[in-house]
Amino acid sequence: MHPSIKESILEKKDEIVEQWLEEIEQFRYEDYLQNISDSVYRSTNREFVDKIFETVDLCSDDVYERISQYSERLIQLGWPLNYITRGLQSFRQITVETLSNTGDNYCYDIEFYQEIESWIDNLINALVSDYSGSWENTVFSQKMALKELSAPLIPVFDEICVMPLIGTIDSERAKLIMENLLEGVIENRAQVVLIDITGVPVVDTMVAHHIIQAAEAVRLVGAECILVGIRPEIAQTVVNLGIDLGKFSTKSTLKKGMATALKMTDREIVDLASK
Structure with missing residues (x-):
């Protein structure tokens, strides 16, 4: 200056x-x-x-x-x-x-x-x-924190894994879910995967499409998918939108889904106190 x-x-x-x-x-x-x-x-x-x-x-x-x-x-x-x-x-x-x-x-x-x-x-x-x-x-x-915390596949029993989903699902996150899901199924030799959408606030056509794609991908690698956490409002939305979720099992709670998964792997929960 x-x-x-x-x-x-x-x-x-x-x-x-x-x-x-x-x-x-x-x-x-x-x-x-x-x-x-x-x-x-x-x-x-x-x-x-x-x-x-x-x-x-x-x-x-x-x-x-x-x-x-x-x-x-x-x-x-x-x-x-x-x-x-x-x-x-x-x-x-x-x-x-x-x-x-x-x-x-x-x-x-x-x-x-x-x-x-x-x-x-x-x-x-x-x-x-x-x-x-x-x-x-x-x-x-x-983004790194979200990637580390988002969509983990958790083994809970032999051949049974759970993937809890929380928050909004967009295209980028759906891709991450798919990658984690397929890698986890193969790594844990899972036969049944429970996708828990209890923490997903809104299930619209796009979210349902991503979930159906994930279920189909799981089927292609030799495992079965159960969708759990179907709240009444989500069930109503799915029906109103005409979304077909009939290709895989759906349950209202994780507990019911787990019982189904055990049956699919020839196991069951037994109440020892009643014997």
Whole structure:
């Protein structure tokens, strides 16, 4: 940044900061920061504006390094990116207006506006990059956690396994269910697999189609499938949609499904107390 522009910015720092803090107050309730205490809100804004002025004479690479050290704090505090970018745009406007009112000749040169634009754009780019990286890491971690926890095939008896399904089933998750199901059947040498949909909130045509595909795949590798957890509302939905689940057994509860699975493998539950 040109030394004369930098000098003017630092000379007018207090005036710029005062106007900016008043200006961004109106953004607070528009960007869901109303739950933050007044003291934290003001101190964070003050700290943020101080960081802005620290970057006034830095090149773009140094701006990234300096602001990235602070952006992590903003992310952890839960400050929306929209609030930050709007705040920086407001800061740019106030800075230009404040310096233009000084009457200095350079304020009417295109270089002046380019210097201010470049300075603030570097800050915005650095913050957007850090926020985007944080979101990508969060989404990746959530996907990995879901993959680890989603659709496990649990062996409960010799030749009998259970796959409990919880939550919404989309195409990506259906593919994972199919892979886990087939790998688990072969690995555990299962003869019967119980797919428990008790924890699936909605069973529509797409979900039913995925379940039927899974059952057919199990049949192709030499095992039988029992669908358990058929609640009354799900049964009504299946009937209303005209979905055919007649190709494999269905039971209302896991207990009933387990009893059927034992019979299919020539076993049964015996009450020893009655003998």
